[in-house]
Amino acid sequence: MRFASDNWAGVPDEISAAIARAGTGFAPAYGNDPLTARVTERFCEVFERKVEVLFTATGTASNSLALAAIGRPGGQILCSTEAHIENDEWGATEFQSGGVKLATVANAAGKIRPDGLAAALARYPEGNRHGPLLGLSLTNATECGTVYAPAEIAALTAPLKARGLPVHCDGARFANAVAATGASPAELTWKSGVDFMSFGGTKNGCWAAEAIVIFTPGVLHDVAARRQRAGHTFSKSRFVAAQFEAYLENGNWLHWARHANLMSDRLRAGLRASNSVRLAWESSANEVFPIISRAALANIRAAGGFCHEWPADALHPDARPDPDETLVRLVTSWATSDADVEEFLALV
């Protein structure tokens, strides 16, 4: 019943075995090893085009270093009000970029609303007095467990493209978005106007493997130098590469993400069927947001279960929890079992 986060889960054997295999012998350091080169080729196959791949240790590093590389003095990057870069990264993008500002855009359950984006673009026309607009960051799967389909991404990226501005995707849970939409990695990114992304492996089964993936050549300025100065250039790059090789091999990443999403589907179905619980919003990836009684939460915790309480201020006032209720976030992973789901539902 550990639904606190997908990064509470351990690591599948395939990943551990790959690290152990990479641990013998010698190999050139700092990304000049054959395994890193092979994995870069794998990324090109997965995305059906030539891509540049820079490993980092964390999703926060990928987001902030990549976004800093589109920075200009006084600039603004648009993102959803729910974005991890806005709420949870302690100003990492602002810090790495030397002061770029994040400007938030209205969203519906984590997904940027086209009318919110239009309003933001109107607020920052070219030559405005607030500073240059630098681009847009969207998250897929979103922080609310919802997903964007390719057409929805294309509708958001089009007005940015019309102004010659780049688009970033925070893909900490990209595997869950691919699994939930059934769209291809290419359709969810560059084919829909995404120029660069943060590709996450850690939440879906890796020990610690994250990467900046660049689709549009030249879109990021000095990103390798920024990574070096931030201390995210791995000397033993082959160990990150080993994780990604096993992750992408035989569709493992999608197999694990489908399992995580399926466990969330079961939670959603069980919670919908209960008359003592309601879902705060519908989601389709591996995060579920029910409003449950505080008594149920106490039962869950007493039984050794974990889940985080979640802010409810994004909800319409009529939809917010009553005083004896609370909104919680449940996150499933490759390691969630049917028994975890059943036990949770029984306690609720």
Ligand SMILES: Cc1ncc(COP(=O)(O)O)c(C=O)c1O
């Ligand atoms: C949507 C999203 N982006 C980025 C991150 C950052 O990942 P990390 O904790 O590895 O910095 C997280 C982690 O929770 C996340 O949920």
